[in-house]
Amino acid sequence: MASTTATRQREAVDPSVRCGQWLNAWAPWIVILGLGGWAAVARTDQFVVGIIIGTLYALAAVGLTMIYGITNVPHFAHGDSMMMAAYLAFLVFAGAVLGAGDGDAVLPINVAMLPGATERIWEFSFGYGLILALVIGVLLMIPVYLAIDRVVYQRLARMGAGTAILAVASLGVAITIRGAMLMVWGPTSRRYTTGIRDTIQIPGLPRIVADQFFILVVAIGLTVAAYVVLYRTTLGTTMRAAADNPDLARASGIDTAVTRRWTWIIGGGLTAVAGILLALQSQLTPELGFVLLLPIFAAMILGGIGNPFGAFLGGLIVGVVGEVSVSLGIISPGYKTGVAFVVLIVVILFRPRGLFGAKA
Amino acid sequence: MSPPPPPVLSVSGLTSGYGEVPVVRDISIEVGASEIVTIIGPNGAGKSTVLKAIFGLLRTWDGQVQLDGTSITGLPPERLVRQGIGYVPQTENIFSSLTIRENLAIGGFTRATGLAERIDWVFALFPVLAERPNERASRLSGGQRQTLAIGRALMLEPRLLMLDEPSASLSPIMLQTVFENVVEINRRGTAILMVEQNARQALSISHRGYVLANGINRLTGPAADLLASDEVRRLYLGE
Numbered sequence: 183m184a185s186t187t188a189t190r191q192r193e194a195v196d197p198s199v200r201c202g203q204w205l206n207a208w209a210p211w212i213v214i215l216g217l218g219g220w221a222a223v224a225r226t227d228q229f230v231v232g233i234i235i236g237t238l239y240a241l242a243a244v245g246l247t248m249i250y251g252i253t254n255v256p257h258f259a260h261g262d263s264m265m266m267a268a269y270l271a272f273l274v275f276a277g278a279v280l281g282a283g284d285g286d287a288v289l290p291i292n293v294a295m296l297p298g299a300t301e302r303i304w305e306f307s308f309g310y311g312l313i314l315a316l317v318i319g320v321l322l323m324i325p326v327y328l329a330i331d332r333v334v335y336q337r338l339a340r341m342g343a344g345t346a347i348l349a350v351a352s353l354g355v356a357i358t359i360r361g362a363m364l365m366v367w368g369p370t371s372r373r374y375t376t377g378i379r380d381t382i383q384i385p386g387l388p389r390i391v392a393d394q395f396f397i398l399v400v401a402i403g404l405t406v407a408a409y410v411v412l413y414r415t416t417l418g419t420t421m422r423a424a425a426d427n428p429d430l431a432r433a434s435g436i437d438t439a440v441t442r443r444w445t446w447i448i449g450g451g452l453t454a455v456a457g458i459l460l461a462l463q464s465q466l467t468p469e470l471g472f473v474l475l476l477p478i479f480a481a482m483i484l485g486g487i488g489n490p491f492g493a494f495l496g497g498l499i500v501g502v503v504g505e506v507s508v509s510l511g512i513i514s515p516g517y518k519t520g521v522a523f524v525v526l527i528v529v530i531l532f533r534p535r536g537l538f539g540a541k542a
Numbered sequence: 543m544s545p546p547p548p549p550v551l552s553v554s555g556l557t558s559g560y561g562e563v564p565v566v567r568d569i570s571i572e573v574g575a576s577e578i579v580t581i582i583g584p585n586g587a588g589k590s591t592v593l594k595a596i597f598g599l600l601r602t603w604d605g606q607v608q609l610d611g612t613s614i615t616g617l618p619p620e621r622l623v624r625q626g627i628g629y630v631p632q633t634e635n636i637f638s639s640l641t642i643r644e645n646l647a648i649g650g651f652t653r654a655t656g657l658a659e660r661i662d663w664v665f666a667l668f669p670v671l672a673e674r675p676n677e678r679a680s681r682l683s684g685g686q687r688q689t690l691a692i693g694r695a696l697m698l699e700p701r702l703l704m705l706d707e708p709s710a711s712l713s714p715i716m717l718q719t720v721f722e723n724v725v726e727i728n729r730r731g732t733a734i735l736m737v738e739q740n741a742r743q744a745l746s747i748s749h750r751g752y753v754l755a756n757g758i759n760r761l762t763g764p765a766a767d768l769l770a771s772d773e774v775r776r777l778y779l780g781e
């Protein structure tokens with residue numbers, strides 16, 4: 183008798199429990215779509231700029247969340263490595279490095295020398311040479327990631343280093359990378375291209391710089407590609423398995439050293455592209471990397487560590503919130519990235535594992 | 543007269559542990575083909591440590607481990623699964639952020655062929671998993687998780703399946719189901735080495751048993767004898 187009553191009571195509570203679960207699952211979406219929709223209508227210009235910046239944060243945050251999720255390295259060198267990739271692409275493109283006196287020393291071989299390499303494509307400010315430099319820059323950056331992982335992070339991990347030690351080590355890597363960039367390219371800012379930046383009109387949208395359209399398309403395309411790799415291929419499944427439960431992954435015959443390498447190749451590759459696109463959108467300075475770190479970490483944590491989809495959305499949110507809140511006059515532009523932290527704190531108060539935290 | 547076949551698993555003089563201190567010392571265990579063998583013992587006796595050492599998750603400090611008469615001492619887990627050992631850890635034994643089907647696919651990750659067929663084989667053995675193959679494993683109940691964990695370990699058609707407390711924290715009904723599954727898996731030709739807290743039920747489906755206390759082998763014998771032994775009843779079956 184007693185047990186039947188207990189069962190009935192549980193059934194009686196059930197609908198409200200289910201309602202709570204439903205709210206819990208959908209509340210982030212309701213808030214995001216509500217506020218995002220409002221921003222898109224009432225602050226269209228800033229919303230669009232925010233989305234463009236946001237896709238870059240998103241791309242880098244997807245890389246970061248993969249790296250952190252699978253290798254357990256809270257990669258504080260992320261922003262500086264983005265800049266490093268941008269400078270490598272710059273080197274490939276213009277061949278310029280810091281000279282002895284005034285001005286640059288220019289390497290005799292560079293992509294911009296190729297015939298027609300700087301002739302503008304469509305309305306873009308650049309020609310095929312920059313796209314080539316982007317690809318080569320990423321291909322050069324990937325071995326750098328792999329070398330850093332092998333020399334620093336893997337060695338520390340083998341010695342039993344925890345997250346805190348890896349974090350400090352990655353901070354050291356960040357400072358090293360920044361120092362190297364300062365030595366080779368100097369502190370002054372540089373640009374891939376100088377001429378006028380044409381704007382384009384896409385129906386239903388405000389005018390945007392054509393280069394930004396390129397950025398948007400590449401960033402979204404690569405994020406979709408990363409998603410397909412992670413969720414539709416065996417390699418991706420093994421990567422997610424290794425992130426979820428490394429011991430069990432090994433017990434299933436997965437060589438976690440291989441998954442780790444692929445994580446740096448794919449996650450690092452995305453990050454490198456993000457860095458180069460960001461430099462195309464603004465400029466190259468060694469200092470930019472550290473500034474980037476804040477919004478990118480915010481994006482990753484917002485989305486739930488180890489969740490690429492969440493990191494992507496987190497990047498968009500951070501981008502839009504920054505731009506829109508400046509336009510509302512709430513804050514001065516200098517504090518743009520600070521707003522991301524306010525959002526982050528609010529979200530974490532309600533959802534300690536982020537909007538789409540993987541682990542319950 | 544041909545000599546008797548070597549046992550599937552033969553452990554002799556195994557010593558292992560964490561850090562500097564040995565946790566288990568001079569352990570010897572045999573599991574014959576088609577046998578179910580259970581290790582019982584109090585909390586902290588070192589039961590999980592023995593399985594981890596056999597499976598290469600801990601370094602073997604001393605002793606020998608053989609699979610079908612060939613030495614596997616010191617081989618890492620990723621090699622041992624390919625050689626025919628399946629292992630289900632005591633905790634965190636599924637990939638909770640992956641779907642049921644993905645969990646099984648990872649279990650069969652190293653298969654050259656027949657992955658889909660083997661997944662269907664597991665689904666046929668455990669129909670409860672086939673009901674919602676694309677459900678995230680984190681949404682499963684305790685019993686379903688344990689079933690999935692065992693299913694994952696069966697994906698490579700192991701000759702030896704090692705289970706660390708498969709019935710822990712399950713309801714009596716689910717516990718019954720898990721033990722029935724173990725018997726069924728064994729009937730289909732897989733030798734079983736299992737660690738159990740529910741000593742009586744576990745021994746009642748086992749052929750032989752080992753009693754571990756303070757890191758050493760206290761007793762060993764046919765399961766029925768252990769169940770009947772005064773010492774075992776008093777110390778480990780709570781009578």
Ligand SMILES: Nc1ncnc2c1ncn2[C@@H]1O[C@H](COP(=O)(O)OP(=O)(O)OP(=O)(O)O)[C@@H](O)[C@H]1O
Nearest residue numbers: 560561565583584585586587588589590591592632
């Ligand atoms: N990762 C570890 N690091 C250090 N010591 C450990 C570790 N895991 C277990 N131990 C110690 O080793 C001893 C044996 O642990 P083990 O997990 O093998 O026991 P068990 O028989 O499986 O117990 P239980 O019934 O609780 O699962 C215990 O004293 C425990 O404190």
Ligand SMILES: [Mg+2]
Nearest residue numbers: 589590591632
């Ligand atoms: Mg144990």
